[in-house]
Amino acid sequence: MDIKKFKLYHYPLTRSSRVRWLLHEIFDDNFELEIVNIHNGQLHNKNFISINPFHSIPLLEIEKENGEVFHMIESGAIITFLADIYPEKKLSPHPIKDTIKRMDYLQMLHFCSTMMDMALWQIRMNTNILPESERSEIIIERYKKKITLEIEPLISSRLQRGQYLCGDDFYAVDCILGHNVMWARSYGLFNSSSIKSYLSRISKRPAFVMAFSDYKDFDANVPRESSLSKNFSG
Structure with a gap:
């Protein structure tokens, strides 16, 4: 392995928490963590934009x-990458030895x-981020219905068959699902x-x-004066 270190740019309870969780699973505390305040302009300063023009987190720096x-900026890609390059941690099914299990794992990770x-x-956009004049109750209810009627039953049925999303083994995909479950429950x-038992x-x-020790620093509502609100592009 020719990787010297990892540095994660992070803000509490956002998608970067998925990556932070997996990094703790692999390295305990042996990686760098930099908190990025998403409300005070850090996402839009020149230095950050030069690394990530999409002004978002997570941002994983690999030296x-x-x-x-x-640099990597997509949480799903980061999760897949980290689990695969440390096979000794057994956080993803082997692509050759466990082909069918690997297929199912990748499908659920991408889902x-x-x-x-x-x-x-x-x-979230229509509840907490967009200006009130741009929010849509129709969109909120549409996606709550989709989650309730389509997504939650799928996840719940899988968790009735095993302790984790892909059976009785904890995999990196659970770092994504676990974060999503907490996100969904906030609404x-x-x-x-089965979801409550899983959580x-x-x-x-x-x-x-360790990954969610900073959850109290998260505020779902975006202040009007926040740079995130002023520069939000979707």
């Missing part, structure tokens, strides 16, 4: 032993980081008994405790 530096995430993001969704299990993991 190689030879000094080269690379959680796209379909499920998208529905939650629509609710009164995902209340089945109880994952919240006992030491890496989970």
